[in-house]
Amino acid sequence: MNLRLRDHVQKILPQTTFPGKKQGKAFAPANIALCKYWGKRDLLWNLPETNSLSVSLQDLGAETTLACIESAESASDVIFLNGQPAAPAFAKRVSLFLDLFRRDPKLHYRVETHSNIPIAAGLASSAAGFAALVLALNDLYAWHLEKTQLSKFARLGSGSACRSLWQGFVEWEKGMDPEGEDSHGIPIVLDWPELRLGILILDEGEKAWSSREAMEITKKTSPFYNSWKTQVAEDLRDLKIAIADQNFVKMAEIAEANARALHATMLSATPAILYSKAKTLESWHKIWQLRSAGLEVYFTQDAGPNVKLLFLEKDLSDIQSLFPGIIVVAPFQ
């Protein structure tokens, strides 16, 4: 546990030592970035080099229940993921995060998370998980903290989790403060009922590099990392205009170009970071061919081999027959 982080969190928490109820419970959606976060300006406080912008996935995400364990019952936290004891590395990450909030070192929690998205396949499952955990703590202790504060807490668990506190479009401000007081999600109030996201699960395997290590390798070794940062600033500016105008083609073109630039930048790192598999590349070709035949379909991709499609409701039946098994999300319905 990091004492600086813990002291910081403890100073913010209301003085409630006892849970307001038997258990806390919360749901948080996963989110998919249209302009990606890749690279930290500060590793301890999980602060990004650039702003980023995502859209949340409605009812796809994580539901977490959290309860205190009687001290005699267990010497550590008990973490369950989808009904099974969590893998040791993941359980340790969750426990270290819970340490920041623990008033009494002898107090342990039972955490049960159900995620309806594949874990660690680049589908932002950790973002939803840490956001749901922070919301469940807020519920258990009845802290009534503002979402902006909860977003900053969630960021300490996983950077992109700070965007999972809201539905819809959310921008993560990188901020300037060394301890990240101004680095949190900010929702963009807008309704876009026709917008659809399609999740193509091409490979459910665990990813080869955690995003944390892959970001550091990219930042330290890619000759294109500075160009990536410049592109993010431009993409973000244009993306926000396209979103405000509800200009789908413009928005989706920027999102796809941003994802391609991200993966090209990673590939130029040493060692090369390549999340794509043969099936990923096949799907890119298919999307490009369909687009040249007139279908308005675009993709984005995160730290994994799976691809997310961007399209509009009018093309739903075509997309469903062209991509059997696709999971379709209507982010604004």
Ligand code: PMV
């Ligand atoms: O929050 P992390 O450490 O899982 O990193 C997320 C990285 C990407 O998903 C690739 C991009 C993003 O902005 O969500």
